Amino acid sequence: MTTLTPILTKNWDLPNSFTLEGYGDYSAAKRALGMDPDAIIQAVKDSGLRGRGGAGFPTGMKWGFIPQNDGKPHYLVVNADESEPGTCKDIPLMMANPHALVEGIIITAYAIRANHAFIYVRGEVLHVVRRLHAAVREAYEKGYLGTGIFDSGFDLELVVHSGAGAYICGEETALLDSLEGYRGQPRLKPPFPAVAGLYAAPTVINNVESIASVPSILANGADWFAGMGTEKSKGFGIFSLSGHVTRPGQYEAPLGITLRELLDMAGGIREGHRLKFWTPGGSSTPIFTDEHLDVPLDFESVGAKGSMLGTRALQIFDETVCVLRATLRWTEFYAHESCGKCTPCREGTFWLKQVLKRLEAGQGGEEDLATITDIADNILGRSFCALGDGATSPIYSSVKYFRDEYLKHFEIGGCPFDPALSTVWGAK
Amino acid sequence: MTYSPEVRERLETDAKEIIGRYPKARSALLPLLHLVQSEDGYVSDDGHEFCAEILGLSKAEVVGVSTFYTMYKRKPAGEYHVGVCINTLCAVMGGDQIWSELTEHMGIGADETTPDGKVSLERIECNAACDFAPVMTVNWEFFDNQTPASAKQLVDDLRDGANVLPTRGPKKLCSFKDASRILAGIPDDLAGDGPSAVGPSLEGLRIAKANGWEAPK
Numbered sequence: 001m002t003t004l005t006p007i008l009t010k011n012w013d014l015p016n017s018f019t020l021e022g023y024g025d026y027s028a029a030k031r032a033l034g035m036d037p038d039a040i041i042q043a044v045k046d047s048g049l050r051g052r053g054g055a056g057f058p059t060g061m062k063w064g065f066i067p068q069n070d071g072k073p074h075y076l077v078v079n080a081d082e083s084e085p086g087t088c089k090d091i092p093l094m095m096a097n098p099h100a101l102v103e104g105i106i107i108t109a110y111a112i113r114a115n116h117a118f119i120y121v122r123g124e125v126l127h128v129v130r131r132l133h134a135a136v137r138e139a140y141e142k143g144y145l146g147t148g149i150f151d152s153g154f155d156l157e158l159v160v161h162s163g164a165g166a167y168i169c170g171e172e173t174a175l176l177d178s179l180e181g182y183r184g185q186p187r188l189k190p191p192f193p194a195v196a197g198l199y200a201a202p203t204v205i206n207n208v209e210s211i212a213s214v215p216s217i218l219a220n221g222a223d224w225f226a227g228m229g230t231e232k233s234k235g236f237g238i239f240s241l242s243g244h245v246t247r248p249g250q251y252e253a254p255l256g257i258t259l260r261e262l263l264d265m266a267g268g269i270r271e272g273h274r275l276k277f278w279t280p281g282g283s284s285t286p287i288f289t290d291e292h293l294d295v296p297l298d299f300e301s302v303g304a305k306g307s308m309l310g311t312r313a314l315q316i317f318d319e320t321v322c323v324l325r326a327t328l329r330w331t332e333f334y335a336h337e338s339c340g341k342c343t344p345c346r347e348g349t350f351w352l353k354q355v356l357k358r359l360e361a362g363q364g365g366e367e368d369l370a371t372i373t374d375i376a377d378n379i380l381g382r383s384f385c386a387l388g389d390g391a392t393s394p395i396y397s398s399v400k401y402f403r404d405e406y407l408k409h410f411e412i413g414g415c416p417f418d419p420a421l422s423t424v425w426g427a428k
Numbered sequence: 429m430t431y432s433p434e435v436r437e438r439l440e441t442d443a444k445e446i447i448g449r450y451p452k453a454r455s456a457l458l459p460l461l462h463l464v465q466s467e468d469g470y471v472s473d474d475g476h477e478f479c480a481e482i483l484g485l486s487k488a489e490v491v492g493v494s495t496f497y498t499m500y501k502r503k504p505a506g507e508y509h510v511g512v513c514i515n516t517l518c519a520v521m522g523g524d525q526i527w528s529e530l531t532e533h534m535g536i537g538a539d540e541t542t543p544d545g546k547v548s549l550e551r552i553e554c555n556a557a558c559d560f561a562p563v564m565t566v567n568w569e570f571f572d573n574q575t576p577a578s579a580k581q582l583v584d585d586l587r588d589g590a591n592v593l594p595t596r597g598p599k600k601l602c603s604f605k606d607a608s609r610i611l612a613g614i615p616d617d618l619a620g621d622g623p624s625a626v627g628p629s630l631e632g633l634r635i636a637k638a639n640g641w642e643a644p645k
Binding site for chain 1: 449450451452454455456457458459461462483492493496497498499500511514515516517519520521522524525552553554555556557558559560561562565567568569570573575594596597598607610611612613615616618619620622623624625627628629630631632633634635636637639641642643644
């Protein structure tokens with residue numbers, strides 16, 4: 001049986017966990033700044049840490065792509081624009097433990113030889129913004145940021161930068177454009193940010209949880225981290241359970257834990273109901289059903305079953321929920337958040353929404369299922385960035401697993417479900 | 429521009445400090461748009477002009493950016509800007525019912541403000557608090573685990589000037605303008621208020637402790 005491993009969440013029950021007093025003394029950063037920067041990159045490579053923002057790219061390898069001695073400034077940008085539907089781990093992490101992030105930033109910036117770092121945090125989380133500003137200020141006051149940190153000769157400026165409401169800015173190149181003061185629209189890759197990122201200079205962009213995990217790797221060693229998880233998905237991560245589960249919340253566990261194990265800890269599906277469908281890692285990851293309860297939640301196993309680990313955002317829906325309604329709402333979200341830069345995504349999400357609305361009202365026909373998958377075929381792989389690809393995930397997977405439920409809408413000329421039964425207060 | 433010399437001077441002082449944090453001045457545009465929103469309660473014509481002037485951009489460039497982002501309002505938001513999450517999970521858990529009952533109760537719809545200027549309403553997308561569904565926000569503070577009744581009570585209290593507290597936030601709810609100032613990068617001193625974490629945020633830790641589970645040494 002897999003058990004929980006509180007590391008980043010360990011101090012969250014302290015009333016002052018968000019202060020330096022409640023966090024500790026940045027001993028990992030202090031040690032790191034006495035090391036060769038390349039040795040830090042190697043340690044993170046050896047740990048097997050993979051990006052916790054959804055894509056799972058090896059973090060150490062990303063750092064290694066930054067050209068050295070190139071005479072250009074380097075930048076570190078933390079992606080704290082957590083907005084993927086279902087994803088709710090970085091926000092409580094920054095609320096309760098912002099110093100883990102700040103310490104990770106110091107270590108990472110030193111490793112990639114960056115003297116300027118940014119936390120790009122979504123704007124709609126005011127108290128988290130306050131906590132970040134306060135943590136950064138505390139770190140400056142202690143001399144952990146600024147000039148000559150730990151008498152190492154290393155200087156680092158850290159800026160907390162609030163976004164302004166745009167899911168697309170979680171896409172790394174859109175984030176860079178936004179941080180440069182433009183509309184947040186993705187850039188063509190290559191060149192990748194490691195070569196031409198912020199201000200066309202070499203830039204590392206990492207997710208909050210990735211960076212916040214770095215101090216623990218430095219403190220305990222790469223082997224310690226690699227000792228958790230599975231062969232290719234090493235370490236721990238925060239699993240966020242939400243929806244029709246008895247005790248929703250944040251569960252920090254080794255990668256490879258299963259939904260069945262997590263549900264056992266969380267008291268199961270809400271009383272009197274059963275699991276119908278769920279997302280392994282946010283709405284952009286194809287849905288799973290009750291046949292996937294024992295899939296190890298690591299990058300490879302989830303991928304082998306046709307979905308993605310994503311952000312470990314486990315949105316749980318019981319049998320009261322209409323899968324077509326869920327798909328329509330996600331589609332409305334993608335249409336709303338599509339940045340408009342490329343035609344397949346901008347037009348495709350718009351038309352998906354129109355067709356799905358008609359289907360939900362029971363006014364469609366079976367040929368419409370071919371239409372929506374055809375539209376999805378014209379978005380997937382043909383749009384500028386991953387937003388378009390993500391928009392197709394609920395379409396394909398819901399039609400794959402719940403085709404009959406779509407058909408039922410046409411048969412009875414409407415939705416067979418009562419939405420009141422899905423609410424927290426509606427179903428007994 | 430119709431800003432008085434005093435207002436303009438104050439904004440300029442703040443703006444220059446913000447611009448100074450960035451290697452390139454234009455990076456300050458998003459913070460500056462939050463700043464002018466903190467003055468007017470929306471990004472006004474004056475606000476656009478101010479940002480353009482201080483960054484050496486055309487007004488069209490600034491408008492092009494501000495209209496891309498949903499948090500910049502094009503008409504005055506209420507003193508309390510209320511969001512109801514209607515993304516899939518919150519909608520299913522009750523957000524849809526909250527929205528329909530709340531709009532009926534208030535007699536206003538999406539992106540509208542009550543005649544007294546107190547409360548504006550927005551259908552918000554996922555706000556990264558799904559384990560607290562259904563979620564609402566007021567001036568971007570969390571109001572977790574809402575019901576139709578609690579939502580209606582909340583807006584009534586806001587309109588009556590009663591003391592309303594976020595579930596994970598400070599002991600005082602600031603105005604929309606004050607919130608915009610924090611987002612501009614000029615925080616107030618309330619970071620120490622409120623809990624580190626509550627409820628669902630602590631669920632995994634609580635279970636781990638109860639079972640004596642720890643990370644490997």
